[in-house]
Amino acid sequence: DGGITQSPKYLFRKEGQNVTLSCEQNLNHDAMYWYRQDPGQGLRLIYYSQIVNDFQKGDIAEGYSVSREKKESFPLTVTSAQKNPTAFYLCASSIEESGFYSGNTIYFGEGSWLTVV
Amino acid sequence: SQQGEEDPQALSIQEGENATMNCSYKTSINNLQWYRQNSGRGLVHLILIRSNEREKHSGRLRVTLDTSKKSSSLLITASRAADTASYFCATDTGRRALTFGSGTRLQVQP
Numbered sequence: 001d002g003g004i005t006q007s008p009k010y011l012f013r014k015e016g017q018n019v020t021l022s023c024e025q026n027l028n029h030d031a032m033y034w035y036r037q038d039p040g041q042g043l044r045l046i047y048y049s050q051i052v053n054d055f056q057k058g059d060i061a062e063g064y065s066v067s068r069e070k071k072e073s074f075p076l077t078v079t080s081a082q083k084n085p086t087a088f089y090l091c092a093s094s095i096e097e098s099g100f101y102s103g104n105t106i107y108f109g110e111g112s113w114l115t116v117v
Numbered sequence: 118s119q120q121g122e123e124d125p126q127a128l129s130i131q132e133g134e135n136a137t138m139n140c141s142y143k144t145s146i147n148n149l150q151w152y153r154q155n156s157g158r159g160l161v162h163l164i165l166i167r168s169n170e171r172e173k174h175s176g177r178l179r180v181t182l183d184t185s186k187k188s189s190s191l192l193i194t195a196s197r198a199a200d201t202a203s204y205f206c207a208t209d210t211g212r213r214a215l216t217f218g219s220g221t222r223l224q225v226q227p
Binding site: 040045108111 | 121150152157158159160161162165205207209214215216217218219220222
């Protein structure tokens, strides 16, 4: 089946530890995104990537890092510099089109819950 | 910063009633999209309306867009218990990534 796979679904991080969230898509989409969602809140953009080997900071990139070595993969590392990492993390992808009527519809994975213990 | 803000934050209705939620945004947009999220799950795209469109329908969904007021509304007609979810508007401003609002939590009582 085509889609976006995030793993793990649940992850626990100890203080001072880096953790990596996996995101893989087989939709042949060029663009990929990471959003953070706090309980009862909306989504905030962490990083996004339009093509392989290129990515841009979103609104809350501090304490996070990403890589885009392959078109289908966009892992997110939550570093020890992120002081309040407990949240729901959503990976997404879209066909990257150009022009005014691009209308990028985003397809989401099922999310990963990260908790600091 | 949040580009879109939904209103109300929470809405509780009976099955069969209509549900209306509103979204306001701050800057010019190329298009506005609505997404649905079941608790603890990813978001699912519902409908997209472009800046030169005023109204769009999809099944029981009706979306309006007023660019002069920078606002949009989502109407779900004849609601069902299965419509219980959070609904988010998202704006495409040409930044290459959608900006999401804070969402409306809809509870449909059977």
